[in-house]
Amino acid sequence: AYDDLRSLLRALERDGDLKRVKVEVDPHLEVGEIVDRVNKAGGPALLFENVKGSSMPLAMNVFGTDRRLLKALGLKSYSDISDKIGGLLKPELPQGFVGVREAFGKLGSMVHVPPKKVKSGDAPVQEVVLTGDDVDLDKLPALFTWPEDGGSFFNLGLTHTKHPENGVRNLGLYRLQRHDKRTIGMHWQIHKDSANHYQVAARRGERLPVAIAFGCPPAVTYASTAPLPGDIDEYLFAGFVQGKRIEMVDC
Template sequence: MLFSSMKAFIDALKQQGDLLEIDREVDPYLEISEISHRFVKEDGPALLFKHVKGANFPVAQNLFASPGRISLALGVSHPDDIGERIRNIIRQKAPQGFSDKLSLFSQLLEAAKFPPKQVKHAPVQEVVLTGKEVSLDTLPVITCWPLDGGPYFTLPQVITEDPETGIRNVGMYRMQKFDATTTGMHWQQHKHGASHFQKYRKMGKKMPVCVALGGPPVLTYASTAPLPENMDEYLFAGFLQKNPVRLVKSITTDLMVPADADFILEGYVDPREAYRKEGPFGDHTGFYSLEDDYPVFHITAITHRKEAVYPSTIVGVPPMEDYWLGYATERIFLPLAQMIMPEIRDYHMPPEGVFHNLVFVSIKKQYPGHAYKVMQGLWGLGLMMLAKVIVVLDDDVNVQNPSEAWWTALNHIDPRRDILFTRGPVDDLDHAATRPGFGSKMGMDGTRKMPEEGFTRRWPDKITMDEDVISKVNEYFPELLKLNKLMKDDQTGK
């Protein structure tokens, strides 16, 4: 199902009974966050706050906070469906060399023939505010946690262009509201938006920036996807929804923006301007990321739909809504990892690892040291370079089950022999790293060991039951379960 707007997505959630509309007035300072937090921890529905104190627009929360809702947003029954679609295209055009493999993703999106489409009139420009009319104070920007440095835009699609190539980037970077016309721009050093900013800085020129809020849900997801550099997120979004993303020229910049968004914030970042203190922020690690200096975004125009809905999310101790956005990425991009390293059978980033702290990967082990080849290959694969711990297991291990993965790995390792330490870039939000953005990593070889790896004893078999006995007990086990339930009910007086 294709959703042309966020409202259409919200209406679909309502029809499915997966939306709770809250009519009472709520405060954007902490109250919305507390309500949303309780519902996300209870696997509750999406939320629509219809009356927000001091604001002119309703707030949507938890839109993607379940496997069903993220699948619906992407128009599939499961994110694996998109991964399989990519896998089928790869099979049709098998790459030969390594460089071919790296460029294939761009080729397959181009082959889908859904490039962005420019339009002259757009719902997002039904209302245009410029000059003295511009004010963020009318938007229900929420403060998530008590020690946050201020209110934050938490689902922004930040649009920039490379000043040398003109290639667009759309990334999700949190934005602290400073006042009615300025915000922080939290560009982490590894992100493409930061790369564009550094180029403008060397040129000594103001950098045009636009921020989209809402619109078709696939746009929000695409802005979080770890795409290769110089890959257009709107091309990717068109591929995902099998329909071009509609773009319109912004009012006060030359940037193109999504015509079907709910809001567009237009403006600029001046690299010559002094940075401003941003933070703290209650982050997806479950800890506050500390205050630091970041560029300032100046807003020159706000455009929006007449009946716009403001999208927001909160992050914190996992699992939260962001886990399901990350889970979609895990499943969609698996075929690309397998294209580079065909021995990979599956991988999983459990919520406790907050994406970059822990990766389980299963492989078809073929030779001594194979696990180490995979570890280092993953550390060289895009943003997987930020993975703090990689645990490699045999292909008979279900890495989607962290309990099984840890049980197997901890049984299979000798710590001195099977743990590798190395150093490299780490996530900017890793508060335990020795230095910001740089620290150590650990690889764990949880595979069965070969004699060539120095293991000369016989490797034990995993405990399993005889299949004939399993079949026999299956025939009458439901009766035993009923008997057990009757016994418990009798003891409790039911």
């Protein structure tokens, strides 16, 4: 699996499976129409380098085919990982010494991939930090994708929350509606874990801290969407998929 999104994009470009779009595109409907058309045709990932109103490039359709998703996760087929996951979530009782040894081997594969915290100085995400009046969500390319949409959205921001009482964390993928340069609306359904964290915080009369990350390692993005049991940590699962510990840093 690829450790970061940039490495994946470079690999896709080498394979001829990523196209750069250098002309200016409008995030209001135009980008969405282009990506919808290319995706339905089984086309490549797209890197829009000139998005109207933003200086940031926009990668789209990166996981739009089975081929690219498998490549991103370092897999040859989905069965490669489904068998491993099934063995962890529904383990059979070990039979004999060999069975016990194999069972400990499965558990060991999880023990060695928990997330690890790194120092701020070692984290690329901390190279540019904006605070106070410098915070401006309008600098990010938010998309108005469908004619009946309620506004412009950030569609692949991974939302990190912690349960206010027991500290259990959750990573989920929810649509984020931009309201103004400092405010977004969180579109999470009431049955989602992060929504539950918010409800607990509201009941306690507290505000819920939330961190949102863009451009995460492919395994982390995948883990945020995987239908995992509530007691399975998404970052641990991402490390299991990637075969390497996920690095985390304080906001």
